[in-house]
Amino acid sequence: MKPRFPKAVLLTAICLFLLGFAGTALAHWHHHHHHRAPELDPTLVGSGLAVLGGSVLLLIERYRRRR
Amino acid sequence: MTIARGAAEKNCLTEEPISVAPRGERQLVPKARAEYTAFGMASRMISLAPKSPWLVRWVLSSLLLLAGLFFSSMPVSRFFCWAEVPLHNDVLYLPFPTRFFLAAVIATTMTAALFLDWGTFREEARRIVTESTTSGAGWAVWLLLYVLAVAGLSRLVDPISRNGIVTASHVLSATILTLSAVATWCLAAMPARFWLRWAGRNPWLFPTVAAIGVLAYVVGAHYAPLVAGTLATLTDSLERSVLWMSFFGLRLFTKDVIFEPEHNLIGTHNFSVDIDRPCAGWEGIGLFCTLFGTYLWFYRRELRFPHVLALLPIGAVVLWYLNIIRIVALILLGNWSASIAIQGFHSVAGWLFFNAATLALVATSRRMRAFAKTDPSSGTSIHSNPASPFLVPLIAIILTAMIARMFFYDFDVLYPLRVLVGGGALWFYWRRISLRWRPSWAPVVLGVLAFVAWSILRRGPDAGGINASISAGLGSLSPGEAATWIMFRVAGAVMIAPIAEELAFRGYIIRKLVSAEFETVVPGRFTWVSFLGSSILFGALHAQWLAGTAVGMIFAFALYRRGSIADAMVSHGVANGVLAAQVLATRQWFLWG
Numbered sequence: 137m138k139p140r141f142p143k144a145v146l147l148t149a150i151c152l153f154l155l156g157f158a159g160t161a162l163a164h165w166h167h168h169h170h171h172r173a174p175e176l177d178p179t180l181v182g183s184g185l186a187v188l189g190g191s192v193l194l195l196i197e198r199y200r201r202r203r
Numbered sequence: 204m205t206i207a208r209g210a211a212e213k214n215c216l217t218e219e220p221i222s223v224a225p226r227g228e229r230q231l232v233p234k235a236r237a238e239y240t241a242f243g244m245a246s247r248m249i250s251l252a253p254k255s256p257w258l259v260r261w262v263l264s265s266l267l268l269l270a271g272l273f274f275s276s277m278p279v280s281r282f283f284c285w286a287e288v289p290l291h292n293d294v295l296y297l298p299f300p301t302r303f304f305l306a307a308v309i310a311t312t313m314t315a316a317l318f319l320d321w322g323t324f325r326e327e328a329r330r331i332v333t334e335s336t337t338s339g340a341g342w343a344v345w346l347l348l349y350v351l352a353v354a355g356l357s358r359l360v361d362p363i364s365r366n367g368i369v370t371a372s373h374v375l376s377a378t379i380l381t382l383s384a385v386a387t388w389c390l391a392a393m394p395a396r397f398w399l400r401w402a403g404r405n406p407w408l409f410p411t412v413a414a415i416g417v418l419a420y421v422v423g424a425h426y427a428p429l430v431a432g433t434l435a436t437l438t439d440s441l442e443r444s445v446l447w448m449s450f451f452g453l454r455l456f457t458k459d460v461i462f463e464p465e466h467n468l469i470g471t472h473n474f475s476v477d478i479d480r481p482c483a484g485w486e487g488i489g490l491f492c493t494l495f496g497t498y499l500w501f502y503r504r505e506l507r508f509p510h511v512l513a514l515l516p517i518g519a520v521v522l523w524y525l526n527i528i529r530i531v532a533l534i535l536l537g538n539w540s541a542s543i544a545i546q547g548f549h550s551v552a553g554w555l556f557f558n559a560a561t562l563a564l565v566a567t568s569r570r571m572r573a574f575a576k577t578d579p580s581s582g583t584s585i586h587s588n589p590a591s592p593f594l595v596p597l598i599a600i601i602l603t604a605m606i607a608r609m610f611f612y613d614f615d616v617l618y619p620l621r622v623l624v625g626g627g628a629l630w631f632y633w634r635r636i637s638l639r640w641r642p643s644w645a646p647v648v649l650g651v652l653a654f655v656a657w658s659i660l661r662r663g664p665d666a667g668g669i670n671a672s673i674s675a676g677l678g679s680l681s682p683g684e685a686a687t688w689i690m691f692r693v694a695g696a697v698m699i700a701p702i703a704e705e706l707a708f709r710g711y712i713i714r715k716l717v718s719a720e721f722e723t724v725v726p727g728r729f730t731w732v733s734f735l736g737s738s739i740l741f742g743a744l745h746a747q748w749l750a751g752t753a754v755g756m757i758f759a760f761a762l763y764r765r766g767s768i769a770d771a772m773v774s775h776g777v778a779n780g781v782l783a784a785q786v787l788a789t790r791q792w793f794l795w796g
Binding site: 180 | 494498502505550551554557558561562565566569575577588589590591594595597598601602604605608707711715719720743744745746
């Protein structure tokens with residue numbers, strides 16, 4: 137199998153960038169959490185991510201290729 | 204009975220368990236009545252446990268790798284110290300990594316290797332597993348050597364990082380020990396021929412990965428302090444821009460504006476807010492980039508690159524604007540009711556705006572030909588979408604709860620609305636769900652077991668505070684209204700929530716984690732990934748994540764027993780019912796919190 141380098145490097149760069157960005161965001165998140173920020177209440181975080189995740193899944197299913 | 208995969212195109216929710224194992228996954232669908240018992244199920248699950256020596260080898264190696272990385276990343280006094288390397292007539296000072304950096308570099312290198320060539324890695328791993336069994340104790344010896352290398356590295360690096368200056372011999376020893384730890388771990392996890400074959404198929408891989416590791420080290424060692432300083436400057440400017448834009452936005456609605464940029468203060472004479480650094484929108488933008496980037500990665504074959512990458516900065520800008528709108532709306536709302544603005548709107552509006560923006564960008568990536576490889580017009584409608592009956596009821600319930608929380612944050616007087624919305628969604632999709640349940644005591648027993656597990660693992664939040672707010676809330680209602688509220692609360696807990704949550708987690712997610720075409724997967728098909736993944740996600744939905752994960756496993760067990768999602772719903776309803784009885788008997792309202 138021929139290595140598909142340009143795309144792989146591009147995606148790796150994106151992922152590393154995102155990991156870095158996620159680290160920054162999580163550091164802020166952590167800082168905020170320890171100050172009892174109301175928007176980071178665990179119930180609200182769970183609800184927010186569940187609504188987003190569920191809605192994105194609905195969209196993905198809508199456009200999914202079917203055999 | 205075995206059927207071809209293609210024959211199971213329709214929704215398999217209500218079908219009897221059918222033995223379908225197209226890709227070698229093992230199935231937990233009982234074939235004999237004896238296996239319907241809890242003991243039979245437990246035996247069968249245990250039989251799926253790591254019999255394979257490969258699994259034992261990988262689990263042990265992974266755990267020790269994680270332990271090594273965790274131990275290596277324990278905080279030390281500084282990121283790096285200076286290594287004193289003698290030259291002919293001079294001394295060269297080089298940055299020398301402390302434990303923190305070694306772990307980061309190794310983790311980066313391994314992640315890069317998997318991202319770069321996951322396909323070959325997977326193929327070679329399967330090949331090794333199919334052509335041989337793992338040999339006796341050879342790998343355990345390598346694992347022991349890895350542990351010794353990590354221990355030696357730790358003893359060597361930690362003391363010298365405190366002194367600040369190390370000698371060339373230390374650098375050499377640390378380098379040898381680091382390489383030894385990496386090499387011995389690789390040989391412990393997989394045989395040498397796996398690594399040789401992988402390197403042979405992709406000769407550029409390991410040099411590239413090594414280069415990425417070195418780059419990560421150089422960037423981290425030399426630019427981390429620089430980046431940390433620059434980041435503060437960047438967040439400051441973002442904070443300033445949000446502050447000024449909020450000021451201009453507020454001026455559009457009112458002349459009564461207080462604005463003190465030197466104190467980050469903005470508002471009106473009635474209500475003003477302090478825009479702190481976290482309020483400047485970093486978290487939302489960072490979370491969006493992370494989640495949207497993950498989406499791009501998973502669906503990269505259906506999206507056009509690099510066009511779709513344009514949506515990342517677009518999303519960041521959209522979220523920045525939405526944050527300004529949120530702040531302006533917060534101040535305007537605060538003029539009317541400070542408590543609703545601070546405790547309700549401030550918490551929930553950010554999530555609603557964030558979800559709306561992210562969802563709109565995901566939809567854009569699917570609907571516009573510039574971004575999507577698939578035909579945008581081929582999408583199904585919301586009514587014919589196979590996932591709608593499973594996901595829409597739960598989404599509707601949670602969304603109603605979030606909106607209600609904006610206005611009633613202490614006591615959710617609008618809880619009946621949540622029940623009506625959820626019930627309406629279930630009624631709308633009921634014909635497509637068409638559940639059939641054959642009576643059995645086992646789901647009831649599992650439900651009681653789930654209640655016990657929840658009670659043991661639950662970690663109480665502010666019990667007194669929740670009790671006081673719900674008691675005060677009920678006290679503010681007339682007796683008839685309070686009784687109606689309690690009736691709806693019990694109906695929601697015992698009927699609506701169990702059906703909606705089980706449809707989402709045991710009807711959709713647990714099958715989606717088996718196959719992308721979830722509707723072709725029969726209920727009760729067991730894989731470890733789907734069992735653990737759906738249970739952990741179920742736990743994450745609840746504030747009590749550990750208790751939630753445990754009861755999620757029990758409800759999954761109820762599903763696997765007969766391949767019937769109705770059993771999982773009954774177990775869930777029974778668990779919530781017993782909890783509701785406890786709440787009503789003891790007036791411990793916080794248990795509903």
